[in-house]
Amino acid sequence: MLVNKTSYSELLDHPKWHKKKLDILEKSGFKCISCSSNEKTLDVYHSYYVSNLKPWEYPNNSLYCLCGECYNKSQYIITLIKRQLRHIELAYNERLFGYLYGLETLTYPMVTIGVMSYEVAQGIGDCWKIPPEVIIENLRDGHIDGYTLRSLSKNTE
Secondary structure, eight states: OOOOOOOHHHHHHHHHHHHHHHHHHHHTSOOTTTOOOSSEEEEEESSOOTTTTOOGGSOOGGGEEEHHHHHHHHHHHHHHHHHTTTTSSHHHHHHHHHHHHHHHHHHOOOOOOOSHHHHHHHHHHHHTTTTTTHHTTOBTTTEEEEHHHHHHHHTTT
């Protein structure tokens, strides 16, 4: 029995992906989110991949609009980061992850993030200039949002 397996490039020709891609392009104002160019060719990229998930099944907040130049720069930096992560201890990786979470909530305060360890709280605290203990004290079911972090940041200045 032959199994008809659709290739990823064929999925990118699907009308559902074209609609989703147009939604993301419109949301970005048809500009690269990195350099703000509307003169360069733009495309929509996934921030992560999940096995067996079709391109249009990802949440909108995991998709972003970039020009080719900015996409290539971001991929180069991601490669460098991955190489470096292999050279540091796990606790520092967790702290860096927390810092990245903190950066996300600086940009998108409505995002709720999970704090699964003291090291993650340290990283968030490094970003927001809040002691990790204060972050941990203010968790709700192990989570915190950017609005709460902003309020805590003002209280610790």
